[in-house]
Amino acid sequence: MATNDSSGKWAGAGLLTAIAASLCCITPVLALIAGSSGVASTFSWMEPARPYMAGVTLAVLGFAWYQKLKPKTSKMDCDCEEEGKTPFMQTKTFLGIVTVFALLMLAFPHYSSVFYPKENKEVIMVSEANVEKAVFEVSGMTCTGCEEHVKHAVNELPGIVDVEASYEEGKAVVSFDKTRANVDEIKSAIDDTGYKVTGYQLAENQ
Numbered sequence: 001m002a003t004n005d006s007s008g009k010w011a012g013a014g015l016l017t018a019i020a021a022s023l024c025c026i027t028p029v030l031a032l033i034a035g036s037s038g039v040a041s042t043f044s045w046m047e048p049a050r051p052y053m054a055g056v057t058l059a060v061l062g063f064a065w066y067q068k069l070k071p072k073t074s075k076m077d078c079d080c081e082e083e084g085k086t087p088f089m090q091t092k093t094f095l096g097i098v099t100v101f102a103l104l105m106l107a108f109p110h111y112s113s114v115f116y117p118k119e120n121k122e123v124i125m126v127s128e129a130n131v132e133k134a135v136f137e138v139s140g141m142t143c144t145g146c147e148e149h150v151k152h153a154v155n156e157l158p159g160i161v162d163v164e165a166s167y168e169e170g171k172a173v174v175s176f177d178k179t180r181a182n183v184d185e186i187k188s189a190i191d192d193t194g195y196k197v198t199g200y201q202l203a204e205n206q
Contacts, residue, residue: 008089010064011098014057018102021053025109025143050142054106061099068095112145116152131161132178133203134186140195141167153189157181 019026088094141147147165150172154163159180165172174186187197 007064007068007095008087010060010067011089011095014060014064015098015102015105017053017057017060018105021050021057022105022108024050025112025145026105057102057106061102064095065099068092109143109145112143112148115145116148130177130179131175133173133175134183135201135203136172136174136187136190136197137199138165138170138172138190138195139198141165141170143167146195149193150190150195153193154186157185157189160186 138150141150144167146167150165151163154160154172154174157176159177161175161177163172163174172190176182176186183200183202187200190197
């Protein structure tokens with residue numbers, strides 16, 4: 001007979017916490033795919049809780065594996081998985097799939113940038129005298145996916161020479177042709193992503 005194995009429930013709980021822990025970085029990618037740029041920062045407020053949710057995920061999955069692998073203590077606590085009578089959600093295979101997927105979710109911020117298209121901007125000749133650089137203070141960025149979302153939005157504007165963004169510094173540095181673009185347009189493009197420009201400063205482009 002099948003055992004009262006709750007490892008499947010623990011696996012499901014671990015999967016949910018892993019997804020919740022990565023929502024702040026998954027949302028910008030989904031927003032790009034859906035063409036709804038403004039919702040990119042919807043879950044950025046969850047970033048401070050991410051380390052705790054990641055810890056809960058690992059603890060829950062660890063307990064699920066403990067339940068699955070702990071020694072059997074009685075005949076009633078048989079290894080029914082070998083008899084083929086255990087529901088799939090209580091098998092080691094299911095738990096393994098969930099564990100791999102959860103780990104991929106937890107690692108998502110480190111590879112989220114691969115989902116953004118590479119910018120193939122038209123090479124244009126710009127007089128050095130027309131190039132300006134602006135440093136924008138941007139709130140709400142929490143991972144490399146957020147950086148790529150901001151860069152993608154700014155690069156959609158004409159006259160953009162170069163864009164660099166850093167979620168760690170909370171900044172976006174934009175070099176642009178001042179005869180074709182201006183700081184207000186760039187600020188608006190960033191704001192439209194859902195991340196907000198809290199200030200900016202013009203600097204000479206060296």
